Amino acid sequence: MLKRLSGVLVGLGHRVTTGIWRIGAGARLLFYIWVYLIESFKRTGLIVREIFATGVLSLLIILVSAFFVGMVLGLQGYNTLQKYGSSEAIGVLVALSLVRELGPVVTALLFAGRAGTAITAEIGLMKATEQLSAMEMMAVSPVARVIAPRFWAGVISMPILAALFSMVGVLGGYFVAVPIIGVDDGAFWSQMQANVDFRDDIMNGVIKSLVFGVVCTMIALFEGYDAPPTAEGVSRATTRTVVNSSLAVLAIDFILTSFMISV
Amino acid sequence: MERTTIDLWVGVFVALGIAAIFGLALKVGNLTSSSIGETYTVTAAFENIGGLKPHAPVKSAGVLIGRVDGIVFDSKDYEAKVTIKLDKRYQFPVDTFANIYTAGLLGEQYVGLEAGGDEVVLKNGDKISHTQDAVVLEKMISQFLYNKASDNKSSETTKAAE
Known part of the structure; x- marks a missing residue:
């Protein structure tokens, strides 16, 4: 009995210490990325190539899902709003939900699945094949050469992708509301413009997407860097990237929203 | 992929992003209408x-x-x-x-x-x-209900008087 209890306690202690160790290691990685800030922006070629990998190649999934999300919002919103005789407010509903919430959050979730996993798998495999150690042997810092460019590329790509998501989503909502359902074109845009504030809504969405970009990229990079150098280790790290990024994004979204919306 | 193609695509990507933010600001947001000026x-x-x-x-x-x-x-x-x-x-x-x-x-x-x-x-x-x-x-x-109630009462009293 006592043995089992102590076993449980040992397990708990092990989990806590590992958790703290991982947070510390992640913070140190982030610190080193900032140390190499100037150096990594001197070699823009690396960052540009990573923006291509994380941003440009994510465009298709982001744009297609944005259009569908917008269309669904249009349909669902119209269904409810017309009961209250205010179907013209559909533009406001679609725009506000996209700009404030769905744009940054869904983009971050898709980004974690599309770009984050790729980053983790790539870095994990680099580690497994000892490419990172080889760089260190040649006095090339893997953080400066591999980690930092990917970090900045992710941080730059995320807000762009989120803005595109919101814009295409609004167009998707327009496509359903105006040509298909027959809401008045002018009312759709004018109600939207009257109720969406640039600073309170759009800029807050951009801030959110920037934070999510940092969080998702950082988790992906750390999981890859920390992955055990085996096939199983890399696959587990990739899974953890998606799970942890999604949870972190949703939790941080709640915290940010509670700060942004003054009750 | 060749360097220039990558540069081109990234350029297109960033330009699209800037266009989207401008589009949101002008078409969706009220940046134009809220500029009341002085x-x-x-x-x-x-x-x-x-x-x-x-x-x-x-x-x-x-x-x-x-x-x-x-x-x-x-x-x-x-x-x-x-x-x-x-x-x-x-x-x-x-x-x-x-x-x-x-x-x-x-x-x-x-x-x-x-x-x-x-x-x-x-x-x-x-x-x-x-x-x-x-x-x-x-x-x-409440005012409406109060008026209604007093109306009813007065009509009842007139009826009783008859």
């Missing part, structure tokens, strides 16, 4: 502002001429002091009437200004003295 500030005291909020529109004859800047409670007079920013292009006489209206049945509340006949116009920092409070639906309903 403003001057006037205050108005209300006994009850209902659901009026900061940034609510200020309209005259249905045209947007300014926005509510801030609402504070004045503990000296127990009134709500509403600060209003008005467009410099529009001048109003000092005896202008400020009302709180509701757009539609369930819509947002806004301040409506009705110009008076005075020669002197409102200047920065002036106070609008003629105000009318927001309509509180509960008060109206």
Whole structure:
């Protein structure tokens, strides 16, 4: 009995210490990325190539899902709003939900699945094949050469992708509301413009997407860097990237929203 | 892939992103319509502002001429002091009437200004003295019910007298 209890306690202690160790290691990685800030922006070629990998190649999934999300919002919103005789407010509903919430959050979730996993798998495999150690042997810092460019590329790509998501989503909502359902074109845009504030809504969405970009990229990079150098280790790290990024994004979204919306 | 192709695609990507932010700002947001330009500030005291909020529109004859800047409670007079920013292009006489209206049945509340006949116009920092409070639906309903009840009672008494 006592043995089992102590076993449980040992397990708990092990989990806590590992958790703290991982947070510390992640913070140190982030610190080193900032140390190499100037150096990594001197070699823009690396960052540009990573923006291509994380941003440009994510465009298709982001744009297609944005259009569908917008269309669904249009349909669902119209269904409810017309009961209250205010179907013209559909533009406001679609725009506000996209700009404030769905744009940054869904983009971050898709980004974690599309770009984050790729980053983790790539870095994990680099580690497994000892490419990172080889760089260190040649006095090339893997953080400066591999980690930092990917970090900045992710941080730059995320807000762009989120803005595109919101814009295409609004167009998707327009496509359903105006040509298909027959809401008045002018009312759709004018109600939207009257109720969406640039600073309170759009800029807050951009801030959110920037934070999510940092969080998702950082988790992906750390999981890859920390992955055990085996096939199983890399696959587990990739899974953890998606799970942890999604949870972190949703939790941080709640915290940010509670700060942004003054009750 | 070749370096220039990658550069091209990234350039297209970033340009699209900037275009999306501009599109959101101009087409979705109110960056264009909220640019009221040069403003001057006037205050108005209300006994009850209902659901009026900061940034609510200020309209005259249905045209947007300014926005509510801030609402504070004045503990000296127990009134709500509403600060209003008005467009410099529009001048109003000092005896202008400020009302709180509701757009539609369930819509947002806004301040409506009705110009008076005075020669002197409102200047920065002036106070609008003629105000009318927001309509509180509960008060109206209770008044209506009260009237109805007293009507019934009086008709019953007349019937009994007959």
